[in-house]
Amino acid sequence: MSRERTRWHRIGLVVLIALAVIAVVPPLGSWLMQSMLTQMLVQIPLIFFAAAIWGSRRQPVYGPVWQRWNAQGVPGLLGATFCLACWMTPIALDHAAADPAWNAAKVVSLVAGGWIAGISWRCASNITRIFYLGNMVWMSITVGMLYQESNQRLCNAYLWDDQAVTGQVLVAASIVFAIGWLIRHTALTVRSSN
């Protein structure tokens, strides 16, 4: 990779981390927490992906100890999946909206989960990656459909139509994310084989 590209990657990462920090602290942080849509689909992904990209850029990524305990990044990616699953439940979103201690726990766990996911992603083979990505996309589409279908308001902190829109955007974003990843992955494979 050229030095120029590495430099741009580094700038991109710094910008992403800065955005994630701005999305957590007030005033923007509290504003994003006012709506389910922005908490779930702006704030949470921003924290997770900033931490994940930061983790994946770590050099060197893995030593022999890491290899032995996290071969293929399997436990790491599984942990990150659980972390995201927890923050997709209405009860967790509700707690985070109502209680600053829960919100702090959310930020810490997402940074940790994202960072571990980033490192583990680098260790994983394409099959492992597709497996986890497929699972994640499937999980968020299911959650998104449940949010759209529910006649009940699931979060006391959020309104019913907010919840329905969150469900729609979650499904759409998951599909776009999966397609985007496939296109990028194919492009990188073609480029490296050339």
Place this chain on the structure above:
Amino acid sequence: MIRTLIATLAVLLIGVSALAGLTHGFSALTTETARREAVAARPIEIPALVGVDQFGQHQAMVTSGDTRVAIVDFIYTRCTSICLALGDSYQRLQDQILAAHLEQRLRLVTVSFDPVHDTPAAIADYADRMRVNPAVWTVLTPDDPAQLRTAMSTFGVIAKAADFGQFVHNAAFNIVDRHGRLARIVPIDQPRLALQTARQIDALP
């Protein structure tokens, strides 16, 4: 390989435990369900709440002299959705309580969470519309906003201002036992269960 397997199992155990803890053993995906279960397991003391009733008289939500089990709900009288359904259920509960001669054992309490609009006159009007029988049913608009806030947080009532001067809020049948404790929370679509539960709570010492 074996170490990765151990690590994977450990992560699986921690992850499942975290999810189980969060959802109270995979039984509560929402705050409402979690609260319902917590209250049933351990009744909570409710704070004092004084208000003006449908006759313009000051009255406490729960008075120490009254040993009846109360079914309490929180509404605002301009509501055009959920409170109307709740009002219907309360009317039916009132009829059932009177028909079964349970008015010495059970009572109904409706508290407004919007005292700004729900003046004593609005409350009296609401009571009129609902054909409230004072022997069974008391409608209150709280005097003190601070007291109302404390009561709402104890009962887990959340009301958010929405468009057209309406509120979006949660609602439930809250069963208060004769010791002034919130003993059960019954979902609003189950009025029959609310009555049955109130009678069970009444049978307790």
